[in-house]
Amino acid sequence: MQIPFDNSYASLPDAFYTRLNATPVKTPQMLAFNHDLAAVLGIEVGDLSEAAQVFAGNETPDNAAPLAQLYAGHQFGNWNPQLGDGRAILLGEVIGTDGIRRDIQLKGSGPTPYSRMGDGRAWMGPVLREYLVSEAMHALGIPTTRALAAVSTGESIWREQGALPGAVLTRVARSHLRVGTFQIFAARGEVEHLKTLTQYAIDRHYPEAQGPMDLLRAVCSAQAALIPAWMAHGFIHGVMNTDNASIAGETIDYGPCAFMDAFAQNRVFSSIDQMGRYAFGNQPNIAVWNMAQLATALIAQVDDRDAAVEEATAIIHAMPEQIEANWLSRFAAKIGISTPIAADVKLLEHLLALMQEDGADFTNTFRALGTDAAREHFVDREAFDAWAANWQDRIKAEPDPQALMKRTNPAVVPRNHRVEAMIEAAVAGDMAPFERLSKALATPFTETDPDLHRPPTSDEIVPATFCGT
Ligand code: AMP
Numbered sequence: 001m002q003i004p005f006d007n008s009y010a011s012l013p014d015a016f017y018t019r020l021n022a023t024p025v026k027t028p029q030m031l032a033f034n035h036d037l038a039a040v041l042g043i044e045v046g047d048l049s050e051a052a053q054v055f056a057g058n059e060t061p062d063n064a065a066p067l068a069q070l071y072a073g074h075q076f077g078n079w080n081p082q083l084g085d086g087r088a089i090l091l092g093e094v095i096g097t098d099g100i101r102r103d104i105q106l107k108g109s110g111p112t113p114y115s116r117m118g119d120g121r122a123w124m125g126p127v128l129r130e131y132l133v134s135e136a137m138h139a140l141g142i143p144t145t146r147a148l149a150a151v152s153t154g155e156s157i158w159r160e161q162g163a164l165p166g167a168v169l170t171r172v173a174r175s176h177l178r179v180g181t182f183q184i185f186a187a188r189g190e191v192e193h194l195k196t197l198t199q200y201a202i203d204r205h206y207p208e209a210q211g212p213m214d215l216l217r218a219v220c221s222a223q224a225a226l227i228p229a230w231m232a233h234g235f236i237h238g239v240m241n242t243d244n245a246s247i248a249g250e251t252i253d254y255g256p257c258a259f260m261d262a263f264a265q266n267r268v269f270s271s272i273d274q275m276g277r278y279a280f281g282n283q284p285n286i287a288v289w290n291m292a293q294l295a296t297a298l299i300a301q302v303d304d305r306d307a308a309v310e311e312a313t314a315i316i317h318a319m320p321e322q323i324e325a326n327w328l329s330r331f332a333a334k335i336g337i338s339t340p341i342a343a344d345v346k347l348l349e350h351l352l353a354l355m356q357e358d359g360a361d362f363t364n365t366f367r368a369l370g371t372d373a374a375r376e377h378f379v380d381r382e383a384f385d386a387w388a389a390n391w392q393d394r395i396k397a398e399p400d401p402q403a404l405m406k407r408t409n410p411a412v413v414p415r416n417h418r419v420e421a422m423i424e425a426a427v428a429g430d431m432a433p434f435e436r437l438s439k440a441l442a443t444p445f446t447e448t449d450p451d452l453h454r455p456p457t458s459d460e461i462v463p464a465t466f467c468g469t
């Protein structure tokens with residue numbers, strides 16, 4: 001198997017990473033492989049069992065430059081001065097047939113100097129969850145890292161639940177640069193490294209940017225587009241720590257994430273997020289908070305501090321309005337409005353309030369709007385009818401609201417109870433539920449497998465996703 005590596009991160013100063021190989025595992029077996037993505041990356045795979053050796057980390061492919069990246073981060077708001085890839089290895093980068101440079105990273109590939117107390121491993125559950133959900137996000141049109149391969153290791157690892165089957169995920173990202181990558185050099189006062197990193201990020205992601213404040217502006221715009229895209233699909237990331245905030249503006253690090261069933265602004269899924277810091281409706285605030293941390297880090301390299309602080313403050317203060325504008329265009333499209341006006345905010349908030357009041361299913365309610373089935377999602381049907389009358393009035397002038405809604409409101413998302421059932425089956429050796437979900441989620445705006453649209457029954461509800469990743 002040949003991977004056409006073209007590595008750039010490995011040319012950065014040694015202080016940015018530690019070079020090391022993945023730790024081999026006992027008996028690698030391919031659980032899932034993304035042939036479409038491999039084609040984009042220009043990777044030719046013949047034999048999948050040979051590919052399993054590579055994507056388990058047992059064989060280092062030609063021209064790879066394996067390394068673990070250094071970074072820091074705020075986790076749940078608390079500063080952690082050193083994190084780094086504790087269980088991941090960047091194999092290198094490839095430039096795809098679309099001209100885009102992407103990282104190829106193994107996750108769950110064994111301990112590194114940054115592992116702290118961890119074992120450097122991942123178990124099959126979170127590996128398959130990330131594979132499935134990140135690919136579903138991609139199919140929904142949301143910027144995200146992607147999944148190339150999932151390999152089982154044939155080894156057991158230990159988590160709270162006991163012994164679990166190990167696995168390695170091959171993650172593909174526009175880069176793994178995070179807010180935390182900037183934070184570590186700023187916190188250490190390593191201004192030269194900070195400048196090198198800033199130029200690297202500009203060259204790689206925002207070549208039109210001129211200097212650190214321009215970079216900040218570009219990352220803020222990317223994040224201000226990303227979070228409304230999540231929200232428009234009922235997605236809760238769950239761990240929006242600054243080490244999980246991508247400079248490229250992709251969704252990264254699928255841990256305790258979830259798509260909501262019954263709508264509630266304050267919905268939380270992570271079992272360790274007891275304060276609701278990363279609740280559904282708080283995601284815009286956190287994105288702004290994370291960008292303020294990036295601003296602080298970037299400013300550390302600027303000579304005229306006062307001017308930079310002033311400029312950065314203006315950029316950060318502009319972000320909520322940017323998020324609101326993107327939120328409005330995303331949500332307006334969900335109700336068939338192609339060119340929203342300010343008054344549409346009230347119309348949308350009214351609908352969301354009714355949905356929350358009645359515990360309406362997020363995905364199915366939007367998908368049903370404009371059909372007779374819509375009102376069945378509500379307990380107070382008169383209240384919904386009154387809203388719908390206003391809405392019909394508003395969309396009269398729209399050219400084709402139903403078509404807009406059909407391509408904006410998915411029929412299927414990876415519901416938590418399905419993902420959990422898929423994991424349970426996979427652990428028992430049955431990959432059929434994974435295949436079935438993957439297939440339906442690849443074309444989420446088409447009704448291909450209606451049984452997957454069903455929300456969980458009361459005993460199927462998965463109230464939290466545990467962090468034992
Ligand atoms: P995450 O919550 O997945 O974003 O991870 C936060 C930090 O913990 C990163 O530095 C990870 O590399 C590290 N980490 C998470 N799980 C493990 C593990 N099992 N072994 C070593 N490091 C880990």
Ligand code: MG
Pocket residue numbers: 243244253
């Ligand atoms: Mg992370």
